Amino acid sequence: MAVSYFMKITKLTAAAFLILFFQGCTKDVDFNQLDDANIHATYISTLIYLNLAAPDFLDDFNREIAVTEDLVQAPINNDSKPYLEKVEFTVITENTFSRNFRLSITFYDAFGTPIYVLQPMINVPENSSELTTIIEIPKQDIPYIYNTKFFGFAIFMSPSIDGSAISINDASTFDLKSSAKLFFNFRKI
Template structure:
């Protein structure tokens, strides 16, 4: 019984101390200055293909395409708070052929809104050649991003030695999107 009384007494003293402790006045108008600026990263496309993957029935394919549907840019929250977007690409080429990668931003009805491309040199010794590229969207260029429904990736092999089953090397591509948001008290 003494132990229970002591615990109740101790709890009462602690609660009293917390309720009468000194506190600073709270300024609820500070919510007007509320602002959060999160940065979100997302993987876009990944490719790791040996040279002989550019053959179809023993014949060289000089161009490969793939597309990704994207609906996130049409979201009202994203449209209101996205202030900048960066698309970052790291390409590694160890094939004795140069390559060009083209990225097209298309509407749902395949109308081109934005496009960019970059080239990566051939690797005559089959040692990896690494190339980095970043495309930035901000201010007026964000508008084309907001209307994008599909990303079309086109990889073209530049002229050079013919590729066969025994051609050494590979092409690797890593990419990500970095999205900068600004969320303030207008929610």
């Protein structure tokens, strides 16, 4: 009894497998869809910050410096070049000086030639509390990033309206915080 029962099971199983075998071994797949695959990933990175006081805007003779500059080496390799679509900088400033400031960020190539200036420049009004500025490098300007070897930061201090000068004992500060948002599209290249 048991034998015949299992014989039936075996026959049914064999029939099932035959159906499976002859049904065909694949359903429709389209590997060309990979050409349309886009993986959008966004990464945030901390950048530079400043805490500048009165002496930072004065020379050795305590005279005002109209333009204060600094350079940062750009550790950029080309690995991400095909995938980077946009960069968005967030800059938060706070200024207790009675002066307006303008911050300019310039990209320099390996020969020290300026190749790109972030637009717009960041204007920091006198005695301003926390201000957030967002600057975008659009897709068409991304290649400049990969030719950049140095970022140049220049702070332009406007002259005072009443002709007064910053004193070395001035307790005012110019603070800046920044971050970058990098928008990648990991697609088939």
